[in-house]
Amino acid sequence: MGKKLLTSFVIAVVFLLSAISPALANDTVIPVVIDIKPGSDPNPFNVKSKGKIAVALLGTAELDVMTVDPESLVLVNPEYAFPAGPSVSPLRCSLEDSNEDGILDIVVLYNKEDLRPLTVTKVPHGYEMAIGMRGNLKAEYTRDPIYGEDIIVVLNKMYDEEE
Ligand SMILES: [Ca+2]
Numbered sequence: 001m002g003k004k005l006l007t008s009f010v011i012a013v014v015f016l017l018s019a020i021s022p023a024l025a026n027d028t029v030i031p032v033v034i035d036i037k038p039g040s041d042p043n044p045f046n047v048k049s050k051g052k053i054a055v056a057l058l059g060t061a062e063l064d065v066m067t068v069d070p071e072s073l074v075l076v077n078p079e080y081a082f083p084a085g086p087s088v089s090p091l092r093c094s095l096e097d098s099n100e101d102g103i104l105d106i107v108v109l110y111n112k113e114d115l116r117p118l119t120v121t122k123v124p125h126g127y128e129m130a131i132g133m134r135g136n137l138k139a140e141y142t143r144d145p146i147y148g149e150d151i152i153v154v155l156n157k158m159y160d161e162e163e
């Protein structure tokens with residue numbers, strides 16, 4: 001009798017899990033690898049500078065970048081809630097093998113000035129902070145969200161500790 005009860009319990013749990021899993025799969029964020037300033041490590045970022053900054057979304061054996069919606073690729077500060085916090089939209093994107101590993105990558109250009117709301121002005125010179133890239137797959141590939149982070153070194157000589 002106890003064994004029979006256990007069997008029904010297991011069947012019930014398996015049934016429940018299979019019913020829930022499609023919903024869970026929808027919320028699963030695909031982790032991706034990004035490289036701020038491709039070819040440079042560390043990644044110095046002067047909060048006062050203008051121009052453009054490149055961020056590569058690296059293709060891997062698991063991620064074919066052709067399935068990613070390039071216009072969805074925004075930069076965020078991981079410490080701010082998304083989508084409530086500030087995010088930086090891409091200027092333009094190109095498909096190239098940025099790290100020369102034979103797998104296609106997406107290189108996205110952003111306006112450096114647009115990153116100011118993410119970096120804040122009150123961070124000391126030399127401060128290391130994470131910048132995240134969010135986006136999603138194209139509609140025909142389920143639109144699953146993707147997310148990756150890299151570190152910038154904030155160059156901010158104007159910072160005054162007494163303020
Ligand atoms: Ca880099």
Ligand SMILES: [Ca+2]
Nearest residue numbers: 097099101103
């Ligand atoms: Ca590559």
